[in-house]
Each structure stands twice: as C-alpha cells, then as structure tokens.
Amino acid sequence: MELSNRIQALRDEINRHNYNYYVLDQSEISDFDFDMLLNELQQLEQAHPEFFDANSPTQRVGGMVTRNFNTVVHEQRMYSLDNSYSKEDLIDWEKRLIKVLGNVNPEFTCELKYxxxxxxxxxxxxxxxxxxTRGDGFQGDDVTVNIRTIRSIPLQLKGDYPSRFDIRGEIILPLSGFEKMNRELVEIGEAPYSNPRxxxxxxxxLQDSAEVARRPLDCLLYAVVGNKLPFNTHFEGLQHARDWGFKVxxxxxxxxxxxxxxxxxxYWDVHRHELxxxxxxxxxxxxxxxxQEELGYTAKAPRWAIAYKYKSEQVSTRLHTISYQVGRTGAITPVANLEPVQLAGTIVKRASLHNADQIEKLDIRVGDEVYVEKGGEIIPKIIAVDLSKRPPHSEKTAYITHCPECHTELIRNPGEAQHYCPNFYGCPPQIIGRIEHFISRKAMDIEGLGGETVALLYKAGLVHNYADLYELSVEDVLPLERMAQKSAENLINGINKSKEIPFERVLFALGIRYVGETVAKKLAKHYKNSDALARAGLADLILVDEIGERIARSVLEFFGNDENKTIVxxxxxxxxxxxxxxxxNPDATDKLQGKTFVVSxxxxxxxxxxxxxAIEDNGGKVGSSISAKTDFVVAGDNMGPAKLEKATKLNVxxxxxxxxxxxxx
Structure with missing residues (x-):
C-alpha cells in the first residue's frame, strides 16, 4: 500500500509542476529536481507494472507507433465559422441576432483566433x-496517443468537473519553438518547415509518438461541449476549464x-504581433x-459566432506566366505562376486569377509586378498591378479559346464568369476529377485509392468513369507503378466496402453540378431512391426544401443524359x-403525422x-422558425421573446x- 501511495504522490506532484510550468508559465523547482522526481516514478513503474496508468506523466514521452489512425465520428459536429472582414459586417450580424432573439442586446465573449x-x-x-482531429467536421482521426505527449493538455483534471464532457481547442506551435526547430534543421542541412500552423x-x-513528444506543441482550449454543464455562459465555461487544469x-x-x-x-490589431x-x-x-441554443446553426456554421479576420498581408512579386487548369465540371481556372515570395508564413509560387473578367478588369499581363494577398489567409490571389513597373512593349493578355488538355473549343454560358470545356466525357482532367470526387472522403471514402492512383488507372485504360472502379480486380491493378500485392488487395477491398455508403453520400459522389452535401441529403430524404429522383420534373424538384431552379435544372440535365443513366x-x-x-425504430408511430413543430x-x-x-420518430416535422405552417411551438424555460411574440401573432x-x-x- 505504501508503494502505491508513493507512486500516486509522485504522479500528483509531477502533474502539479507540469501545470505550473506549461499552463501558468511559473516554476517552483529546478529542471534537475523535476527530472529526479520523474526518474524515480519511471523506475517504480517499471519495477511494478501492476500500477500502470495510461495517464501517468511518464507516458508523455511517447514511444508508441501508430500505422493507421482510426476514423471517429464526432458526437457533436465541429462546425466552421462564418468570416467577416469589416465592422459593418459585425453590426449586420448583431442586427440578425437581435431580430431572432427579440428586443435583447446580447453580451459577447471575444477570443483571439489562433x-x-x-x-x-x-x-x-x-x-x-x-x-x-476536426477532420471534415462530422468525423476525424483518433490521435490520442500523440496528444498525450503535449504537456499543456491535462491527463487528470482537478476540482469539480462533469463526469463526461468534450473540450475543443487548437494545437499550435509557439513561434519560439518553430524557430528553434528550423534552426536545428538548417544546422544539419535539412530544409526548414514553411509555417507553424x-x-x-x-x-x-506522425506515426511515432516519441517524435511528437520532441516537438514543442501547445494546446489552447476555447469551448466546453456537453450536456447539463455547470455554467450558463460561454465566458463562465472558459473560467471553469481553467479551474479544471486546461490552458485557456x-x-x-x-x-x-x-x-x-x-x-x-x-487593441489586438496592434498588439497581436507581441504574442x-x-x-x-x-x-x-x-x-x-x-x-446560443435559440440561434442554432446554418448548414455550415453556428449563427451565434463569427470570426473577424484582420487585413491580409500583401506582397509584390513578378508574374512569369499564366497557365490554365481544367476542373471536374470543365470549368477553366487561370493560374498566375509567380516569382516565389514569402507571404503570411508560406512560400507562394502560384495565385488564382479567377476568370477572364478578372484578368480584364485588372489588366493583368505576363511580366507585370503584381500585388498578392491570401484571401481569407488561405488561397493566394492577385489584387492589383504596379503599372509603374510594367515592362515596355507589354502585351495585353489574350484568354485562351480552346481547352489546354483536349483542345476542344471553350464555351461561356450567358451570365456566367467562367469558360468551360464542353468535352465532358472525353477531356482527361474532367474524367479524372469526377472519379477523384467520387472516391473522396465526404463521398464514397474509398480507402487505399487516391488521386495519383486514379490518374494511373485512367492512363492505363482501366477506368473511364467511376462505375468502372467496381469491375477492377487485384490482377488489374498490380502492374501499376508502386503497387504491391497488399496495397492492391486493400484498394479492391476499399472499393467493395464503399458499396455500404448510404444513398445521400452516393448522390453527392455522383458529382451533379450544384449538388453539394446538404442538397444531396435533402434530395435523398425526399425521393428515397435514384429512380424516383430521375423521374422528377422541374416543378416537382423546385418544391423540395432549399432546391432552387438552378439546382433543379442541373439535376434534370444529369439524369437526362444517356451516358449518366448507363453509369447510374x-x-x-x-x-x-x-x-x-x-x-x-420499434417505438416509432405516426401520431404526429403531418404536424410541424418548432422547439424553443x-x-x-x-x-x-x-x-x-421524438417528433420525427412519431411522424412529425421539425421547423427551424415559426411560420403560418407551424402547428405547435414546444416551449421550455427561457423561451425567446421574439418567438413567443411571433407565435401569438400567428395564433400558433x-x-x-x-x-x-x-x-x-
């Protein structure tokens, strides 16, 4: 018993010192004394494996190797945030909030976006x-082994915490740690990393958790998620998380x-560079x-949160050439090939030129000195030309007239900005792009098959559309470059397993123009099968929730094509x-059939x-807002006054x- 108590006492003391150093940025003991405590604990645990604990501070050094990271579905979706770039955007956002909440001026929590x-x-x-990890928001990769090595993440909480909850944050690399890693790489003749993110x-x-442990990663937490949490506001939640031991x-x-x-x-526009x-x-x-509950979510983001993005960094560089890419829908995207330049932590060599109108508007020409920024800090784009540095005898850019891949004459539909290659079934990038979309993670999620392999399959004449994938055998794919017996078997098994993917994701995978994930779900729920969807007329499609004429015509065009019919x-x-x-559902009934409810x-x-x-299981429909079509409002405590007023006005x-x-x- 004394041995067990000593091991636990060492763990508690080491955890306390870890918290003081990595979370509070304070230290009570020297590095030598800390190492002596850790060494004693390691020796005791090695001599007495019966006292092993996965959450012991000795486990932070890593050592486990993970060959494949398992995919895990999030219990509660990890949404993206809507972005704003001006204070006017924020004022408009606040007006929308007040309209939904009623005559209420909400308080806000402001946090830096790491x-x-x-x-x-x-x-x-x-x-x-x-x-x-966040993954696609619906599911991510289980990286628990690697996360345990990050010392600012508590393995054991303190205080009065819920029995089960989730907490979300950002894994970041402090600038000092990033610079140190790069110095060490340069010293041994290796290329440095491009940016901390x-x-x-x-x-x-990384497969080796010991390598992760050697990197100075940190974790900043920003949201506690769960049921029956012991606080009523987001700001209180942050304080509770600090009390439990998290670095907030x-x-x-x-x-x-x-x-x-x-x-x-x-304030932080000026001082953020000191962080x-x-x-x-x-x-x-x-x-x-x-x-927050009253406001809810759109298909992509919470209505109750918004990100304000600081003005993007801009640099100037030379435009060498313009090339043209062909997308899976045949859309042509002009790309600027630039003199490499450092921008917002990365080396930029290419930038999007969007379309012919943008080139014409900015009068962009080969040889120009151009200003580049990262739109939303992600995709570089050209925003202006320095005309004072334009070379003499500069020639105006003539947009291409034929597809750069299959040489078919391009078309441009009335009212659209982009040019298209109409050779839908004969243009290689379009064919490969559609198959790549079909196998992607949010679609058929075919394990063992990536874009590079798709291109090899097409060039070998093994596939000409995504239906051809299901005729492949191990013997067919073995001759491909870098394909071994095991990887060939995994590929074929992945293709066969994709037959279990539900209809809504198959519908998204088909690559019908304008039919994204959300629209595919709506169509799958309404029509139940592809035959019913293929028979639907324009008026019928437009009546489906959130389906407009543009989407409806695209669906009709897809299923009206004989080749598409054959593939489906x-x-x-x-x-x-x-x-x-x-x-x-054995408990389901039709007691609420035909009734629409709003919950508040x-x-x-x-x-x-x-x-x-419960409403849907019993045949009812759940509405997001009160209208004349609402049959009942189910009201709990603290129902929003705006909803109560609207229900009264409409006699709901x-x-x-x-x-x-x-x-x-």
Whole structure:
C-alpha cells in the first residue's frame, strides 16, 4: 500500500509542476529536481507494472507507433465559422441576432483566433479518454496517443468537473519553438518547415509518438461541449476549464456591447504581433448558452459566432506566366505562376486569377509586378498591378479559346464568369476529377485509392468513369507503378466496402453540378431512391426544401443524359446504395403525422435534440422558425421573446413539455 501511495504522490506532484510550468508559465523547482522526481516514478513503474496508468506523466514521452489512425465520428459536429472582414459586417450580424432573439442586446465573449489544428478532447471521470482531429467536421482521426505527449493538455483534471464532457481547442506551435526547430534543421542541412500552423497539423499525424513528444506543441482550449454543464455562459465555461487544469488563453474578454467588441479588435490589431503564437483574427461569440441554443446553426456554421479576420498581408512579386487548369465540371481556372515570395508564413509560387473578367478588369499581363494577398489567409490571389513597373512593349493578355488538355473549343454560358470545356466525357482532367470526387472522403471514402492512383488507372485504360472502379480486380491493378500485392488487395477491398455508403453520400459522389452535401441529403430524404429522383420534373424538384431552379435544372440535365443513366444503372447493378435504407425504430408511430413543430427553450426531461428526434420518430416535422405552417411551438424555460411574440401573432399554439408528452400518449 505504501508503494502505491508513493507512486500516486509522485504522479500528483509531477502533474502539479507540469501545470505550473506549461499552463501558468511559473516554476517552483529546478529542471534537475523535476527530472529526479520523474526518474524515480519511471523506475517504480517499471519495477511494478501492476500500477500502470495510461495517464501517468511518464507516458508523455511517447514511444508508441501508430500505422493507421482510426476514423471517429464526432458526437457533436465541429462546425466552421462564418468570416467577416469589416465592422459593418459585425453590426449586420448583431442586427440578425437581435431580430431572432427579440428586443435583447446580447453580451459577447471575444477570443483571439489562433492559427493551429483543431482538436476535440473527451474526458471521462476526469481522465483524458480520446482526442480526435476536426477532420471534415462530422468525423476525424483518433490521435490520442500523440496528444498525450503535449504537456499543456491535462491527463487528470482537478476540482469539480462533469463526469463526461468534450473540450475543443487548437494545437499550435509557439513561434519560439518553430524557430528553434528550423534552426536545428538548417544546422544539419535539412530544409526548414514553411509555417507553424502546417507543422503543428502535420505533427498530429506522425506515426511515432516519441517524435511528437520532441516537438514543442501547445494546446489552447476555447469551448466546453456537453450536456447539463455547470455554467450558463460561454465566458463562465472558459473560467471553469481553467479551474479544471486546461490552458485557456487569458486574452479572452467579456464585451457588454458591440462597441466593446470593436475596442478588443482594435487593441489586438496592434498588439497581436507581441504574442508568442500566430493569430489572424478575433472570434466573437454570443455569451449566453441559452441564446446560443435559440440561434442554432446554418448548414455550415453556428449563427451565434463569427470570426473577424484582420487585413491580409500583401506582397509584390513578378508574374512569369499564366497557365490554365481544367476542373471536374470543365470549368477553366487561370493560374498566375509567380516569382516565389514569402507571404503570411508560406512560400507562394502560384495565385488564382479567377476568370477572364478578372484578368480584364485588372489588366493583368505576363511580366507585370503584381500585388498578392491570401484571401481569407488561405488561397493566394492577385489584387492589383504596379503599372509603374510594367515592362515596355507589354502585351495585353489574350484568354485562351480552346481547352489546354483536349483542345476542344471553350464555351461561356450567358451570365456566367467562367469558360468551360464542353468535352465532358472525353477531356482527361474532367474524367479524372469526377472519379477523384467520387472516391473522396465526404463521398464514397474509398480507402487505399487516391488521386495519383486514379490518374494511373485512367492512363492505363482501366477506368473511364467511376462505375468502372467496381469491375477492377487485384490482377488489374498490380502492374501499376508502386503497387504491391497488399496495397492492391486493400484498394479492391476499399472499393467493395464503399458499396455500404448510404444513398445521400452516393448522390453527392455522383458529382451533379450544384449538388453539394446538404442538397444531396435533402434530395435523398425526399425521393428515397435514384429512380424516383430521375423521374422528377422541374416543378416537382423546385418544391423540395432549399432546391432552387438552378439546382433543379442541373439535376434534370444529369439524369437526362444517356451516358449518366448507363453509369447510374451500372452502379446499381454492382450493389452501390442508390436508395435510402429505412432504419426501423420499434417505438416509432405516426401520431404526429403531418404536424410541424418548432422547439424553443430549455427542458427538464428532454434535451432539445432528443425532443426533435421524438417528433420525427412519431411522424412529425421539425421547423427551424415559426411560420403560418407551424402547428405547435414546444416551449421550455427561457423561451425567446421574439418567438413567443411571433407565435401569438400567428395564433400558433404554444405547448409545454408535459403537453407534448401527453400528445405522444
């Protein structure tokens, strides 16, 4: 018993010193004394493996090798943020909030937007149980082994914490650590890393956790997620997270008004360069968690949060040549090939020129000195030309008239900015691009098959469309470059496994123009199978929720094409899911059939999601806002005054949680 107590006492003391040093930036003991404590613990644990604990501070040194990172579905989606670039955008956003919430002026939490890799950490009984990357927002990679090596992430919490919750943050690489890593690389003759953000993100997917442990990664937390949390505002949540042992940036500030938000933005526009981390803006969130629930989400982002992006860095460089890329839809994108230049932490060699109109508007010419910035800090673009440095005898840019790949004459539809190659079924980049889209992670997610392999399959004459993938055999793909027996088997197994992908994702994978993930879900839910969708007329399609005329005509054009019909039929014959598989709920009824409900407020026996599921399980429909078509509003505590006023005005019955339960009975 004494041995067990000594091991636990050492763990507690080392965790306390780790917290003081890596979170509070304070140190109570010397590095030598700390190392002596850690050595004693390591020796005791090695001599007595029965006391092993995955959350012991000795496990932070890494050593485990992960060949493949498992994909994990997020319990609660990790949304993106809408961006704003002016204070006028923020004022308009606040007006939209007030319109939904009623005559309420919400408070805001202002936080700096750190440039790193998003992570979701799960804690159970105060211990780190799982760490998952953001991925596509719906699912990410399990990188728990690597995350355990980051010393600012607590393995064991302190204080009074919920039994289970998630917390989200950014894995970042401090500028000093990044510079140190690059100095060491240069000293041994290796190329330095390009920027801290990409280096941090890449570190999470290293196979050797010991290598991750050697990198000076840090983690800044910004949001606690879970049910029945012990606080009512986002700002309180940040303080609770600090008390539990998380590193939450102290720069976060509560703002009582939009003017105070502007003050925060202006201060950090000047002082952000003094920070030890890279930051490119400010995140503003409605502080009240209840108001956050009332406001909800769009298809991509929370309505209650917005990112204000600081003005992009600009540099000038020389434009050498203009090349043209062909996308999977046949759209032509002109690309500027530049004299390499450092911009916002990366070396930029290429920039988008968008379309012929943009080239004409800026009068961009080969040989020009041009100004380049990163649009939204991601994609470089040319924003202006320095005419004072234009070479003599400069020639105006003549936009290409024929496809650079298949030499078909380009077309430009009335009202559209881009030129297109109409050779849809014969232009190689279009064919390869459609297959790459089909196999992508959000679509068919075919493991073992990437863009490079698709190009090799096409060039070898093995595939001409995505249906051909399902006729491939191991023997067919073995002769391909860098293809071994095992990888060939994995590829074929991945193709066969994709037959389990649900209809809504198959529909997205087909690559119908304007049919993204959200539209594909709407169409799959409405029509249930590809045959019904193919038979639908224009008027019928437009009646589907969120489907406009442009999308409807694109769907009609796709299913009106004989070659597409053949491909879809082949997919069906191969066993690809081209109809919705109804999951039978034994408790489902049709008691609420034909009724539309809007849910508002906080409930005692249901979470809002549980309440919405109960409505749908019993044949009802859940609306996002109150209208003349709403049959009932289910109201909990703190229902928004704007919704109550609208329900009263439209004579929509407002029922309680108990009334709803009675309806089901």
């Amino acid at each position: 440039d790193g890799a998003s992570i979701n950490l799960t804690y159970e009984d105060g211990k780190l149980s799982k760490a998952v 990409n280096t941090a993100s890449g570190s999470l997917k 940036p102290k720069e976060a500030q509560l703002a009582k008004s939009m003017q105070e938000v502007f003050g925060f933005i202006d 030890p981390y890279e930051t490119d803006g400010v995140v503003i969130k409605v502080n009240s968690l209840h108001y 039929q082949r997919l069906k014959d191969f066993g690809v899911q081209l109809e919705t598989v109804e999951r039978i 407020g906080v409930f005692e026996n249901y979470s809002r999601d549980e309440l919405k599921k 019955p407002v029922i309680s949680e108990a009334d709803f339960t009675q309806l089901l009975q």
